[in-house]
Amino acid sequence: MQLDLLPRKPAHLAPGCVHIPDWLSLDEQAELVEWLRDWCKGGFWTPTMPNGTPMNHPLCGLGLNWKPYEYFETDRPFPARLHFLSCRALEKTLPRYLGDYFPNVAIVNYFPVGSSLGMHQDRSEDSVMRESGSPIVTISLGDSCTFRLGNCQHKDKPHHDIELRSGDVLVMGGESRMAFHGVMKIHANTATASLGMKAGRLSVTIRQTRRVGK
Numbered sequence: 001m002q003l004d005l006l007p008r009k010p011a012h013l014a015p016g017c018v019h020i021p022d023w024l025s026l027d028e029q030a031e032l033v034e035w036l037r038d039w040c041k042g043g044f045w046t047p048t049m050p051n052g053t054p055m056n057h058p059l060c061g062l063g064l065n066w067k068p069y070e071y072f073e074t075d076r077p078f079p080a081r082l083h084f085l086s087c088r089a090l091e092k093t094l095p096r097y098l099g100d101y102f103p104n105v106a107i108v109n110y111f112p113v114g115s116s117l118g119m120h121q122d123r124s125e126d127s128v129m130r131e132s133g134s135p136i137v138t139i140s141l142g143d144s145c146t147f148r149l150g151n152c153q154h155k156d157k158p159h160h161d162i163e164l165r166s167g168d169v170l171v172m173g174g175e176s177r178m179a180f181h182g183v184m185k186i187h188a189n190t191a192t193a194s195l196g197m198k199a200g201r202l203s204v205t206i207r208q209t210r211r212v213g214k
């Protein structure tokens with residue numbers, strides 16, 4: 001299938017999974033890149049997998065940091081701006097989750113050109129959050145990528161490939177909260193120079209890891 005020929009319009013890719021292309025304006029993207037520079041300064045690191053190999057992209061945790069497969073404390077706070085941004089995304093996508101949504105963590109991934117992220121489920125959050133379908137809101141910045149949305153049972157087909165471009169938002173909640181997903185490819189030189197980012201892609205993944213008060 002020729003991905004670039006598909007129209008870019010808001011789409012329910014599966015129940016509970018919504019993609020909104022061009023959700024942030026270019027000015028808002030540039031502003032977010034600037035904020036991230038400040039929030040994540042000196043904070044990107046490359047965790048090691050349980051088999052001893054390093055992950056192939058660095059990340060920075062805000063609110064809590066993350067390594068395979070657990071959260072741990074960090075002195076980097078979760079920015080209120082990301083709370084507001086993710087609520088704004090939910091209003092447009094899965095408003096039914098807003099009443100119970102208190103995000104406390106953003107994992108900011110930096111994907112250099114040539115890196116990828118294998119098919120996985122996000123399982124490090126408390127089971128009550130996973131089972132309630134608590135959404136994960138992902139904002140893309142910089143180079144575009146091929147994102148693969150799979151099914152909830154296993155890493156194999158059926159899956160669905162979509163292009164995520166800078167400014168897009170993807171929300172995975174409800175029935176899609178436990179869908180396997182991954183980043184297959186980063187498309188070099190697809191970012192707008194005015195974003196002021198070096199080559200590669202940032203993804204800001206905003207989530208609630210535990211119930212309030214836990």
Ligand SMILES: O=C(O)CCC(=O)C(=O)O
Pocket residue numbers: 107109117122138147181182183203205
């Ligand atoms: O970068 C993305 O779009 C997805 C990142 C992801 O799957 C994750 O952080 O678990």
